Amino acid sequence: MKYVRVWVQLVHCAFSSYASNRIDAGSYFLGKLIRFGFFWLFFISLFHYTDSFAGYTKWETLLFFVTFNLVDVLGQALFRGIYLFRNDIRKGNFDCILVKPLNSLFYILSRLTDILDILFLAPLGVALWYVVIHLPPLPAASFFLYALFLFVGLVIVLGIHILSAALTIWSMESEGMIWFYRDATAIGRFPPEIFSKPIQFVFTFCLPIIVMVAFPVKMMLGALPLFWAMMGCIIALVFLIGALVSWRVSVRRYSSASS
Amino acid sequence: MSISKYWQLNKTFLQRHIAYRARVSIWIIADVANFLVFPFVWLAVYGSRETLAGYAKADMVTYYMVIMFISVACTSHISRHMKDDIIKGNLNAILVQPMRYLFFRTIHEVSYRILATGIAIALFGAAFFLFPAYMRFPSSPASLIFFLLSLFFSFYFSHLMQLFVGLSSFWLGDNTGPDRLRHIVEKVFSGEIAPLVFFPPLLQSIAGILPFQFLSYVPAQIFVGQLTMQEMRHVVFIASMWAAGLSVFVLFLWRRGVRRYDGVGI
Numbered sequence: 211m212k213y214v215r216v217w218v219q220l221v222h223c224a225f226s227s228y229a230s231n232r233i234d235a236g237s238y239f240l241g242k243l244i245r246f247g248f249f250w251l252f253f254i255s256l257f258h259y260t261d262s263f264a265g266y267t268k269w270e271t272l273l274f275f276v277t278f279n280l281v282d283v284l285g286q287a288l289f290r291g292i293y294l295f296r297n298d299i300r301k302g303n304f305d306c307i308l309v310k311p312l313n314s315l316f317y318i319l320s321r322l323t324d325i326l327d328i329l330f331l332a333p334l335g336v337a338l339w340y341v342v343i344h345l346p347p348l349p350a351a352s353f354f355l356y357a358l359f360l361f362v363g364l365v366i367v368l369g370i371h372i373l374s375a376a377l378t379i380w381s382m383e384s385e386g387m388i389w390f391y392r393d394a395t396a397i398g399r400f401p402p403e404i405f406s407k408p409i410q411f412v413f414t415f416c417l418p419i420i421v422m423v424a425f426p427v428k429m430m431l432g433a434l435p436l437f438w439a440m441m442g443c444i445i446a447l448v449f450l451i452g453a454l455v456s457w458r459v460s461v462r463r464y465s466s467a468s469s
Numbered sequence: 470m471s472i473s474k475y476w477q478l479n480k481t482f483l484q485r486h487i488a489y490r491a492r493v494s495i496w497i498i499a500d501v502a503n504f505l506v507f508p509f510v511w512l513a514v515y516g517s518r519e520t521l522a523g524y525a526k527a528d529m530v531t532y533y534m535v536i537m538f539i540s541v542a543c544t545s546h547i548s549r550h551m552k553d554d555i556i557k558g559n560l561n562a563i564l565v566q567p568m569r570y571l572f573f574r575t576i577h578e579v580s581y582r583i584l585a586t587g588i589a590i591a592l593f594g595a596a597f598f599l600f601p602a603y604m605r606f607p608s609s610p611a612s613l614i615f616f617l618l619s620l621f622f623s624f625y626f627s628h629l630m631q632l633f634v635g636l637s638s639f640w641l642g643d644n645t646g647p648d649r650l651r652h653i654v655e656k657v658f659s660g661e662i663a664p665l666v667f668f669p670p671l672l673q674s675i676a677g678i679l680p681f682q683f684l685s686y687v688p689a690q691i692f693v694g695q696l697t698m699q700e701m702r703h704v705v706f707i708a709s710m711w712a713a714g715l716s717v718f719v720l721f722l723w724r725r726g727v728r729r730y731d732g733v734g735i
Contacts, residue, residue, distance in 0.1 A: 234646030241646075241653040250656045255667045259521055260514050287495045324513040381491055390499035 264403035285367035287327035359426035372453035398423030482580035530603035542589035551635025619688035639726030660686030
């Protein structure tokens with residue numbers, strides 16, 4: 211409960227910060243809308259040249275795209291604090307975080323909530339609804355499984371952010387790594403079948419972007435075998451545990467700004 | 470203007486970038502990762518077809534490799550430093566030195582790009598070596614010369630946009646939002662996502678008016694041989710006009726901005 215209260219307070223702070231610079235916030239939000247709209251157009255354009263894309267219809271392909279955005283935006287909204295972590299390490303401010311009476315990892319990840327990303331969930335929700343109504347009728351269980359695997363995807367996103375924080379202590383570089391992750395997630399915009407098997411393997415087991423994005427979509431479409439569904443959950447769990455272990459090892463290694 | 474001091478500055482910045490080589494490498498890998506996806510997308514769309522809208526498979530893959538090259542070698546990222554200079558008052562220290570601020574920041578960026586260009590050439594060469602069937606080279610020496618010229622314009626426009634956004638900090642303070650908007654508008658209208666011919670006619674017309682096409686689309690089009698000699702001459706002329714106009718505008722903004730600057734940060 212304490213953590214919920216802290217998080218709500220941090221959200222208030224973030225909101226005040228965004229509200230104090232409306233030009234900044236407005237142009238940022240507009241940029242997000244333009245990018246989303248342009249990629250949407252890109253997908254529509256692709257289907258002027260083909261009827262199916264790696265075996266998927268136009269609306270199924272768009273479901274991959276919208277789901278990618280959903281996972282990406284949720285991750286950005288909840289864990290944006292990681293972008294500030296490099297400065298903490300560089301300037302030694304991490305010392306002050308370590309002595310706070312709350313979990314330092316929680317504070318690092320959640321101290322900056324991206325209000326604009328939370329707002330962006332509204333157009334994304336509309337886009338998701340628009341895509342779903344163009345799909346063949348789906349049973350209610352499909353939506354439940356979709357939501358469940360979105361959660362699994364978020365566990366992986368959390369793991370990646372923790373891993374990035376851990377690596378920052380070693381290398382003093384987190385922004386680049388997070389941008390690498392964000393650029394690499396671009397593969398999640400598209401059905402994984404367009405990539406060769408080795409690439410699919412890497413992005414399923416090493417950096418599980420396919421589990422994050424493609425698995426929820428495939429669960430909704432009823433195209434994911436039970437074995438792979440279970441495997442997805444195991445991968446997410448192992449990834450999170452691995453990231454937490456890395457974090458603990460890194461924090462033990464941390465020796466303040468004078469190091 | 471003494472060239473030697475700027476040359477020395479360039480060497481100093483270069484040494485600093487090399488000292489932070491892990492950071493440079495991570496950023497370059499991040500830049501590259503984004504573009505490696507699109508050839509797969511298009512190859513899936515091609516299926517058994519040989520061409521799409523005049524692009525053969527090799528043209529399309531090469532198109533994205535050229536864009537990857539440009540993203541690493543010719544894309545300026547200076548606005549964030551300018552924002553910090555203006556907001557935190559770091560500009561004071563540079564204003565009192567015997568050098569021009571815009572040159573100072575340009576040299577900072579150029580030194581990074583020298584390092585990045587070496588890496589970009591290696592990556593581009595690797596793509597040619599690994600996937601010779603999917604890569605092509607300009608068909609004539611003239612095309613290659615125009616391509617090199619277009620790379621210069623690509624960097625110059627990217628740098629001008631960054632200067633423009635960076636200078637906006639004199640008025641806006643934190644310019645993260647406008648910078649993000651610039652980034653996305655550039656991505657959309659520069660042909661970075663896909664060749665502009667694949668987009669609806671209205672968007673193509675808008676992109677044709679704006680200068681963002683010179684960032685990626687024009688160099689990539691020249692490289693894959695989509696432009697005739699006359700078209701290449703025409704785009705270079707238009708790019709020169711844009712470059713001159715935007716340079717004057719950036720200088721104007723700098724003069725107005727520095728007059729507004731109060732020396733203690735914003």
